[in-house]
Amino acid sequence: MAIMLRAKGLDAGKAIRHALLGAGALAAATVGPLATVAYAQQGQPRTIEDTEVDEILHKECDPVFAAAGINPKDMHILLIEDKELNAGTANGHLIGLNTGTIAEAKTPNELIGVMAHETGHAAGGHTVRGEAEMQRAAMNPMLLTLGLGLLAAVAGAPDAGMALIGSSGYFGTLGAIGYSREQESRADQAAITYLEKAGESGRGMVEFFDNFRYQEVFEEARRYKYFQDHPISSERIEALRRRAEEQPHYNAVDPPELVALHEVMRAKLFAFTQPPQQTFIKYPENDTSYPARYARAIAYYRETEIDFALQAIAGLIADQPNNPYLWELKGQVLFEAGRVKESEPAHRRSVELKPNAPLLQINLARAILAQDDGKRADEAIEHLQKALAADPQNAFAFALMAQAYDAKGDGGAARLASAEERYALGDMVQARVFALRARELLPKNTPQWRRATDIVLVANPGKDDLQRLGG
Numbered sequence: 001m002a003i004m005l006r007a008k009g010l011d012a013g014k015a016i017r018h019a020l021l022g023a024g025a026l027a028a029a030t031v032g033p034l035a036t037v038a039y040a041q042q043g044q045p046r047t048i049e050d051t052e053v054d055e056i057l058h059k060e061c062d063p064v065f066a067a068a069g070i071n072p073k074d075m076h077i078l079l080i081e082d083k084e085l086n087a088g089t090a091n092g093h094l095i096g097l098n099t100g101t102i103a104e105a106k107t108p109n110e111l112i113g114v115m116a117h118e119t120g121h122a123a124g125g126h127t128v129r130g131e132a133e134m135q136r137a138a139m140n141p142m143l144l145t146l147g148l149g150l151l152a153a154v155a156g157a158p159d160a161g162m163a164l165i166g167s168s169g170y171f172g173t174l175g176a177i178g179y180s181r182e183q184e185s186r187a188d189q190a191a192i193t194y195l196e197k198a199g200e201s202g203r204g205m206v207e208f209f210d211n212f213r214y215q216e217v218f219e220e221a222r223r224y225k226y227f228q229d230h231p232i233s234s235e236r237i238e239a240l241r242r243r244a245e246e247q248p249h250y251n252a253v254d255p256p257e258l259v260a261l262h263e264v265m266r267a268k269l270f271a272f273t274q275p276p277q278q279t280f281i282k283y284p285e286n287d288t289s290y291p292a293r294y295a296r297a298i299a300y301y302r303e304t305e306i307d308f309a310l311q312a313i314a315g316l317i318a319d320q321p322n323n324p325y326l327w328e329l330k331g332q333v334l335f336e337a338g339r340v341k342e343s344e345p346a347h348r349r350s351v352e353l354k355p356n357a358p359l360l361q362i363n364l365a366r367a368i369l370a371q372d373d374g375k376r377a378d379e380a381i382e383h384l385q386k387a388l389a390a391d392p393q394n395a396f397a398f399a400l401m402a403q404a405y406d407a408k409g410d411g412g413a414a415r416l417a418s419a420e421e422r423y424a425l426g427d428m429v430q431a432r433v434f435a436l437r438a439r440e441l442l443p444k445n446t447p448q449w450r451r452a453t454d455i456v457l458v459a460n461p462g463k464d465d466l467q468r469l470g471g
């Protein structure tokens with residue numbers, strides 16, 4: 001257990017990732033504040049979970065979700081690392097979005113337009129080819145915790161990580177979505193309605209679609225999946241343009257603060273997903289803007305130029321001392337460099353600045369636990385409990401919780417946490433095994449003991465298991 005936590009230095013971290021991912025995938029592997037996730041098999045996309053990016057996406061898109069009658073809090077944006085331009089919906093409350101789409105959306109309004117179109121499919125309950133698979137994937141508890149695949153694996157449960165990787169076939173189905181012409185037209189119309197209601201122009205959506213339609217015409221080789229799934233014709237574009245132009249908010253422009261955040265998001269995603277050399281070309285030293293310096297800090301970190309990375313982060317923090325994500329990045333750089341003790345105050349600061357973000361709480365708990373000080377286990381548990389209060393299915397938080405209870409010598413609570421972890425991952429076999437063990441160790445009839453019993457009961461118990469429960 002706790003391979004990562006005991007691994008000192010970047011080389012050890014690399015070795016672990018190497019073991020997990022295989023040599024080929026190593027070059028592309030990013031681990032960072034973008035707590036990278038379900039590492040799919042080589043060549044397959046993986047998902048990214050990052051508090052800052054999620055917050056920016058929601059800032060951009062929530063007015064549109066609300067205009068569609070969807071509570072923005074219920075709308076989950078699943079970010080998929082893939083250069084392909086794509087987006088899709090699995091059910092009314094999940095939009096999968098490729099990083100490639102964000103990279104190509106030059107303005108918030110363009111991205112909001114694409115998301116409005118997807119929201120049109122989601123809210124319209126459009127049935128698609130392959131819907132049965134999508135629904136199955138969406139119903140699977142694995143999907144909810146997909147964000148933790150790599151972290152869970154690194155924390156010493158590689159088979160759990162592999163289970164997640166197995167489920168990433170879900171992403172394949174994003175590409176298999178196909179809507180009818182009729183549904184496309186209805187999603188377009190709905191999108192214009194939502195955008196207008198949200199005070200947004202439809203211009204970005206029209207231009208985004210139009211731009212890529214031409215690319216498709218002129219570059220045969222470069223066929224974006226998105227437009228195979230969302231067939232686009234000049235008639236469709238023209239109808240959309242006419243309707244968009246009629247709207248009172250057609251000339252609305254993005255507020256400068258949102259434009260700035262959009263650039264931060266694009267710079268961060270670029271720096272984390274592209275080779276560092278590309279980042280240094282796209283964001284050269286003479287570009288002293290905040291997004292460029294942010295991107296370079298990340299690129300240095302990924303090149304293991306720790307001093308340069310820390311220096312760049314210090315400069316950014318001087319500009320924005322209360323930005324929790326800069327402290328998160330600083331903590332991550334130090335932690336990954338094996339400077340665990342130094343990483344703790346940085347993570348602590350990020351938590352003070354943003355107490356409700358589960359991933360930040362988890363980072364702090366991990367930094368505390370990694371110092372192997374059994375006396376501080378309770379402190380780590382407190383942060384993990386806060387993370388789980390906000391994200392009750394967070395498998396990685398449960399994995400760390402198991403470590404913390406083990407450090408305290410509380411085997412029963414530790415096995416219960418492992419059972420919860422496996423349950424959150426959808427691994428019912430192991431969930432049952434751990435829950436049965438927890439039941440043996442925990443004092444009878446306590447809430448924890450009853451919870452272990454519940455897990456056994458829902459995790460498809462066998463006849464023998466039921467007999468044991470009865471005994």
Ligand SMILES: [Zn+2]
Nearest residue numbers: 179184187230
């Ligand atoms: Zn569509």
